[in-house]
Amino acid sequence: TAPSREVSCYDGWWERTPKRAAEGSSKVSGPGGMGVEKRLAPRWRLAKFLSWYDYLSNYDGRREDHIDWQSLGAIQRALHGIIRQEVQELGGRANRVIVGGKSQGCCTALDAALTYPQALGGFVGVVGHLLSCTPVESDGPQAATPLHFFHEPEDTIMRWDWVQRGERRLREAGYRVFARRRPDPEGHGHFVEGVEGAWIRSALRSICSPSQR
Known part of the structure; x- marks a missing residue:
């Protein structure tokens, strides 16, 4: 949280x-x-309110907001510490760790994953996006890591017209991006509810399947 x-x-x-x-x-x-x-x-x-990092603007979903890098850096270091602990408990097998998040948590988790120095098992993001300030290196540690994204077509907070640029950036750098745009059956747009669990489980099945190893 x-x-x-x-x-x-x-x-x-x-x-x-x-x-x-x-x-x-x-x-x-x-x-x-x-x-x-x-x-x-x-x-x-x-x-x-609950927030992973601070914003410096409010474009009301029309475009990506500016953020406070210091607050993002602090949470990035904290998440790296949690990932390192998980890797240690798994006997050093970083490829057994899957990171994910929703909305701003998706942005934060993706930033932490892409800046982590070891290849992870996978990533699952729901109604979020790649931050413009997150580095994407063509030969980065997560270049071969499956990155799964789920977007809601009626999302007015993380709008597809600008969110898709981040995924295009990942693809152009050679990353393995699996993006899906699926409607929330309950019609809640960005604030998806029950279907979120089904989306995440489908991504986990794909990541953990023998063909992905």
């Missing part, structure tokens, strides 16, 4: 906080001792 991060980079996540009537006004003395209601300025609060 992503850590709870406080994002303060742009105005889009500042929210007006509703006030109760008792908080929204105050009584002051007016002429002749009459009570006069004085309206108070609205309060604003910084939205806080």
